[in-house]
Amino acid sequence: MGQFVKRLIRSPSWATWGSFSARALPLVVLPGFIFSEFSDNYAxxxxxxxxxxxxxxxxxxxxxxxxxxxxxxxxGGAHHVRRQGGSSELGEQKAVPNRVLLASICSAMRSAYLCVxxxxxVILGSAAVFSSEAIIAELESPMAGVVPIILFVxxxxxxxYGGLHISFLYGTGHIAALRWWExxxxxxxxxFAMLAVQQGSSLTIIAICYQVPLLVNLMVNSYLSRQYGLFDLYDSAGKNGGRSVLIDLWPSIWRSALGVMLYLGMIQGAGLLYARIGEPQDVAIYLxxxxxxxxxxxxxxxxxxxKLPQLAAMHVSGKKRELISIASRGMQLSHILLALLIILFGLMLPVISDSSEHVTAVPQPLWALIGLASILERYGAMHLQLYSQTNHIIWHWANGGAAVxxxxxxxxxxxxxxxxALPLSIVIASVLFYVPFCRLRSRxxxxxxxSFDARTALVPIGCVVAYNxxxxxS
Known part of the structure; x- marks a missing residue:
């Protein structure tokens, strides 16, 4: 029993599942109480x-x-962070971490994350103002809506900015510690947020209670990074140690960021646009x-x-067969898990909604279509991530075409x-462009x-299509 607990605590996968399950609590449980305690506009x-x-x-x-x-x-022992062709730089010798390159990468992260x-x-502040302006105007006290937005932004x-500590801990293999603290x-x-809701607090107090623990988590991540040597790497990199690495990584950074904002950001942004033009109750249900x-x-x-840090190290070491095997197993499990969650939660929604006044009723067709859009997007995204192990970033093309x-x-x-229309548009964009483009590049x-797709994706996606x-x- 003791050995099992130790393996559980040290497991990156179980720690990440624990973290993501905890993240889901405010999103799954709290909204029903928000609906019951506040008007449609506040919800x-x-x-x-x-x-x-x-x-x-x-x-x-x-x-x-x-x-x-x-x-x-x-x-994995690479000598640079430019595009990796997959032929080992190391021959048959055992990969030895390149500490000089690692120090330069960590130094570059400080500057990059400050800019991001x-x-x-700017981006989130603008999006918040754009999407909430009409709703705030209808509140009895507009400041009751403005202050929570300022706090969240x-x-x-x-x-x-705290993402730099997450990247360091994740990339150096300290995933379990990072995720359990999260x-x-x-x-x-x-x-804290639930207690604030139960006490009848304002949206501002709820926002404070919600955000304070997350900000304390940033301090803990910084402490963990110091313990695992991040600040020593800053010192060894020197004043300009990260400049050349930042120049090499800049194409990957801007293409990744642009790709995210073009498509995935646009999907989220469409929800905010709908918040501006739709009925408050319909908006709340969709969001x-x-x-x-x-x-x-x-x-x-x-x-x-x-497995992404491991896949990157394998690619630079030329271990192609092992890379494909691990990627295949990871994709297969990810597709199966998502399909099960979509279908099981969809089947449970009517039962939960009828049994509790605190749960919002989501129409089955809307949930099913959101599920299909999500699993298709994940299918394409995982193939895009697999191709990205070459460090040739094409997210701006993949996401840009889908965004149009x-x-x-x-x-x-x-x-x-x-x-x-919103999830249906994602399905159409995925089928017509995003999925075939990403799949072609990974091939x-x-x-x-x-046979890779038949093994990893055919059955889970087919089940979600049947559920739709x-x-x-019906």
Whole structure:
């Protein structure tokens, strides 16, 4: 029993699942109480705040992937962070971490994350103002809506900068410690926010209770990074040690960030646009459904996502067969988990809604379509991540093409279908461009055929398609 507990505590996968489960608590449980305690306008405003938080996590995590991959290269013994062709620089000798390169990467992260934090402050602040302006104007006291938005946006900027510690801990293999502490503080955030709601507090007090534990978590991550040598690496890098690495990584950073904002950011942004033009109750239901799906997608991607530093090290070491084997297993488990979560939660929604006044009723067709859009996006995204192990970043092309199709679909379908138009547009953009583009590039880089997809994705995606069929015809 003691050995099992030790393995559990040291497991990156279990720690990440614990963290993502804890993150889901404020998104799954808290909204029902928000609906019961506040008017539709306040409920819609809360989901705007949660969507802003989702955008921040999206921006920070995807920029972080560039540095996690670069740290993986350094740990694998690479001599640079430019595009890796997959032929080993090391021959048959055992990979030895390149500490000089690692120090330069960590030095570059400090400058990069400061810029990204300032950029997120501008982007998220603008998005918050744009989406909430009409709702705040209808409140009896506009400041009751303005203050929580300011708190969420400022906290988002601090947490974006704190992403540098997450990238360091993740890339150097200290995932379990990072994620278990995250789990603790997200649970604390949920408890504090729930107590504030139960006490009948204002949205401002709830926002403070929600954000304070998450900001304390940043301090703990900084302490962990110091303990694991980050600040020693800063010193050894020298004043200008990270400049050349930042120049080498800059194409990956801007392409990743642009790609995220073009498509995934646009998907989130479309929800904020809908918040501006839709009825508050419909807006709240749609944003609630999307806020449920986000932690499910994060939870399901654990088997693949936690292997990314290992895949980067394998690629630079020329271990192609092992890389494909680990990637295949991770993708398969991720698809199965997401399909199960989508279907099981969809089947439970009517039962839970009928049995509790604190749970918002999400229409089955809307949930099913959001689920199909999510699993198709994850399928394409995992192939894009697999190709990105070459450090040739094409996210701006993949996401840019999908964003154009998505925008056109939303423009024509939103007046006709309402909230259903948003996930349907994601499905169309994924099928017509995003999925085939990402799949083609990973096939070219790693010579993986259709048997790879039959093994990793065919059954889970097929089950979600069947679930959609029954949801719309029943």
């Amino acid at each position: 819609a405003l809360w989901f705007i705040l949660i969507t802003i938080q989702g955008l921040q996590l999206l921006l920070e995590s995807n920029v972080g992937l560039t540095f996690i991959r670069a740290i993986g290269f350094a740990v 934090a300032l950029l997120s402050l 400022l906290s988002a900027a601090f947490r974006t 789990c603790f503080f997200w649970v604390l955030s949920f408890i 609630f459904a999307m806020s449920l799906m986000r932690p499910m997608m994060q939870f399901a991607q654990v088997p693949f996502f936690t 199709i998505f925008s056109l679909c939303v423009y024509f379908l939103l007046p006709l279908l309402g909230s259903l 070219e880089a790693f010579a993986i055929g259709l 069929f029954f949801s719309f015809v």
